[in-house]
Amino acid sequence: MPEHPASVEAVAQGLRQVGYLPGESTALVSFLAAKLGKPVLVEGPAGVGKTELAKALSRYLKRTLVRLQCYEGLDEAKALYEWNYRKQLLRIQTESEGAGWQEVQEDIFSEEFLLPRPLMSAIAAQEPVVLLIDEIDKTDQEFEAMLLELLSDFQISIPELGRIEARTLPVVLLTSNNTRELTEALKRRCLYLWLDYPALEHELEIVRLHSPELDQTVAQRLVEIVQEVRELDLKKPPSIAESIDWARALLLLGAEEINAATFRETMSVIVKHRTDLDTVAERVGVKLADVTPAA
Numbered sequence: 001m002p003e004h005p006a007s008v009e010a011v012a013q014g015l016r017q018v019g020y021l022p023g024e025s026t027a028l029v030s031f032l033a034a035k036l037g038k039p040v041l042v043e044g045p046a047g048v049g050k051t052e053l054a055k056a057l058s059r060y061l062k063r064t065l066v067r068l069q070c071y072e073g074l075d076e077a078k079a080l081y082e083w084n085y086r087k088q089l090l091r092i093q094t095e096s097e098g099a100g101w102q103e104v105q106e107d108i109f110s111e112e113f114l115l116p117r118p119l120m121s122a123i124a125a126q127e128p129v130v131l132l133i134d135e136i137d138k139t140d141q142e143f144e145a146m147l148l149e150l151l152s153d154f155q156i157s158i159p160e161l162g163r164i165e166a167r168t169l170p171v172v173l174l175t176s177n178n179t180r181e182l183t184e185a186l187k188r189r190c191l192y193l194w195l196d197y198p199a200l201e202h203e204l205e206i207v208r209l210h211s212p213e214l215d216q217t218v219a220q221r222l223v224e225i226v227q228e229v230r231e232l233d234l235k236k237p238p239s240i241a242e243s244i245d246w247a248r249a250l251l252l253l254g255a256e257e258i259n260a261a262t263f264r265e266t267m268s269v270i271v272k273h274r275t276d277l278d279t280v281a282e283r284v285g286v287k288l289a290d291v292t293p294a295a
């Protein structure tokens with residue numbers, strides 16, 4: 001049975017139960033989205049849990065996840081629907097000789113000949129779904145404009161067929177890495193959630209959730225170092241995704257502490273630019289050597 005959240009606290013608990021540890025505003029905005037039927041625009045740096053939030057919501061709400069991965073050049077045919085030309089052609093060929101054009105046209109431009117793509121699947125679904133429109137900032141403004149009709153009225157206009165209205169209301173999440181400013185028109189239609197790097201305690205909890213076998217003190221130290229590295233002026237600061245990977249790497253290597261040597265060997269798990277590696281080695285690695293001399 002699909003879940004109908006009764007309170008912000010219920011959403012927070014539900015998300016935790018499916019393995020997502022939400023911050024305060026995350027639970028609040030998710031609750032409002034489910035109740036008000038408004039889409040949520042989730043922005044924030046890479047790897048802070050934007051996509052995972054949609055997946056977690058679909059698990060918690062027990063709704064199917066329909067995902068539209070955006071990319072440059074994405075068009076309506078890939079996002080909304082396409083006509084199934086082959087099937088249409090076959091039908092024209094098998095249509096009895098005497099059939100008039102009008103008849104044939106009415107026939108081949110019916111729902112039977114549509115190939116639904118994610119956006120159409122989401123609103124035509126019999127049971128309400130969670131719709132994830134991932135990395136919307138990769139598309140152009142034209143695509144955004146097309147989304148507006150869908151997001152405000154939950155309907156799609158097909159020139160040959162007319163309007164298709166939503167059978168059920170999806171919970172919609174749009175994510176963006178902020179590579180371009182989205183239009184005001186789109187923002188106006190959405191609730192807004194900014195996901196940032198988490199505070200130390202919160203990140204520690206997330207790391208421990210993903211790697212429960214990692215020693216508590218190593219996990220604590222790992223998160224402290226990651227937070228310190230984030231303070232540096234790097235091209236790409238490490239995200240939660242990197243903290244989780246680092247925890248897994250340390251676990252695999254059987255590291256009992258993070259000393260200068262372990263750090264040197266594994267820092268490329270959290271820092272992924274040549275120049276950043278130098279900065280981090282210089283500013284953090286050296287300090288580690290002072291505290292715990294390399295074995």
Ligand SMILES: Nc1ncnc2c1ncn2[C@@H]1O[C@H](COP(=O)(O)OP(=O)(O)OP(=O)(O)O)[C@@H](O)[C@H]1O
Pocket residue numbers: 019020021022023045046047048049050051052053177206209240241244
């Ligand atoms: N609050 C959280 N609770 C549990 N796991 C989390 C949380 N936040 C992030 N994660 C984990 O961090 C990883 C990265 O998350 P995700 O892929 O959702 O990031 P993203 O913001 O979509 O990144 P990108 O912008 O690169 O697509 C995932 O493995 C996810 O499970």
Ligand SMILES: [Mg+2]
Pocket residue numbers: 050051052134175
């Ligand atoms: Mg993502």
